[in-house]
Amino acid sequence: MSFHNIAGNGHVKKILRLALQRQRVPNSLLFSGPDGVGKRETALVLAKALNCLRETDDSCDVCVNCRAIDNGNFPDVIEIAPERDVIKVEQMPIIKQMAYLKPMIGRKRVFIVDRADKMNDESGNSVLKVLEEPPLFSHIILISDNQAFILPTIKSRCQTLNFLPVAKEEIEQALRGLGFEEEKARIMALLVRGNLERAKALDWDDIQQRRREAWSLFLALIGQEGSSSFLRKFAFQRRNVVKEDLEQTLEFFSSFCRDLLLMKEGGPAGLLFNPDYERLLRDTEPVLGLDQALRWLGLIDQAVANLDRNLNMNLLVSSFTSQVLG
DSSP states (O other): OOGGGSOSOHHHHHHHHHHHHTTOOOSEEEEEOOTTSSHHHHHHHHHHHHHOSSOSSSOOSOSHHHHHHHTTOOTTEEEEOOBTTBBOGGGSHHHHHHTTSOOSSSSOEEEEETTGGGBOHHHHHHTHHHHHSOOTTEEEEEEESOGGGSOHHHHTTSEEEEOOOOOHHHHHHHHHHTTOOHHHHHHHHHSSTTOHHHHHHOOHHHHHHHHHHHHHHHHHHHTTOOHHHHHHHHTTSOHHHHHHHHHHHHHHHHHHHHHHHHHHTTOOGGGOSOGGGHHHHHHHTTTSOHHHHHHHHHHHHHHHHHHTTTOOHHHHHHHHHHHHHO
């Protein structure tokens, strides 16, 4: 895998490739952003590019160094990950000891610390000096889904590159590159909120079942008959049990509304998010007016955003239901 093969976050890849061209890659880096957007993959490609025998700003994936890193047996690229959800101080001496030793076979020694926000205070403080003054031949890349949990003294010693969720179009393209049909790839890309790794793990039969359930709830809410079903399914359950299910249901609602708006504007059927629901959508189109569809879409987007704010689930679902029926 090279930078070209990683979906999304073109701004990060551009920064890294320019730094490689100028031979000015920072020695202490923090890759921060949501889960599943390619942070670890980017770190490994950077490690390969720093040691590649053919390329200057990317990995060739065919030289002996690139292949060894891909296979996990290159002695100058070392990965550290949490043990039992914590990175302990006992795991850090390898950085402190080896960072100052010249690489064994490569040009650069690269340490990749995955889920660096799992470092406790003791393990984090133990590598402050290395992060502040690493030797020119050593690079330390910290990877974090939530940099708020990383010690300020660590963040201040690193150059931070912020990763963003992968765009739906890029996830769809990546899934099609993996052999998924266009229609399936488009629907799957809707549901993962920029998390490509999650998209790859989705089960199509499960998605179809959830979409059918979402369509039934959508129809019931349009007819103002399904508030009890919607509330019963989501409002009185534990947050950690229903959050993902509610999130996917709302994303399906959003896709239904967008398809209805496309139809009302006379757009081509080829742009529908749910092309296999075209007949059902056309039957429903007269029931949901243009203004109402736009209002629903705004309420759905707001509810999805509120899911990340740890609001009371009962309150969130009840408020959404009363607003869409209001």
